[in-house]
Amino acid sequence: MLGLIAWVAGTIRNRRLQSKIKRGELDRMPEVRITDAECCGQHAICERDSLLAGVSTQIEYYDDEELDEFIGREANSYSEKETNRFREVLYSTMESEVAGWVRSLQLREIQLPESLKDEVFLIIEERRIT
Numbered sequence: 281m282l283g284l285i286a287w288v289a290g291t292i293r294n295r296r297l298q299s300k301i302k303r304g305e306l307d308r309m310p311e312v313r314i315t316d317a318e319c320c321g322q323h324a325i326c327e328r329d330s331l332l333a334g335v336s337t338q339i340e341y342y343d344d345e346e347l348d349e350f351i352g353r354e355a356n357s358y359s360e361k362e363t364n365r366f367r368e369v370l371y372s373t374m375e376s377e378v379a380g381w382v383r384s385l386q387l388r389e390i391q392l393p394e395s396l397k398d399e400v401f402l403i404i405e406e407r408r409i410t
Contacts, residue, residue, distance in 0.1 A: 285401055339388055342381045344369045347390055355391040363393040370396065370403075378403050 301308065347366065350358075358366075373381050382400060385392060392400060 284397060288401060337387065340380060340384050342369060342373055342377060342384060347385070348388060350390050352389060353391060355394045358393040363395055366393055366396055370400065375403060
């Protein structure tokens with residue numbers, strides 16, 4: 281799932297950068313910088329917003345303990361009724377907590393249903409843009 285999110289985010293980023301190059305706002309693609317994996321000095325921000333970095337290794341429950349029954353299930357194996365259980369938790373979670381909730385599912389080895397991935401991605405991206 282994270283791979284899909286990273287691919288979509290990377291594709292969107294590259295398209296935006298290419299359009300800036302065509303408009304003359306940039307002269308070339310920015311270089312990729314390798315950063316130190318150590319503390320950035322803003323733990324609360326990193327843990328809340330970073331899904332890919334995997335900063336947090338502590339499992340936090342979002343009033344969703346019942347989802348533990350799905351540990352080890354494949355993302356494409358959920359019924360509509362099971363998917364709706366995830367959807368209920370998703371939409372009862374504050375926007376600022378969605379990334380943490382997804383991280384919690386990852387740490388618990390629970391795959392998000394395929395049909396919810398786009399919804400989650402849109403919520404996370406909308407929050408980052410605003």
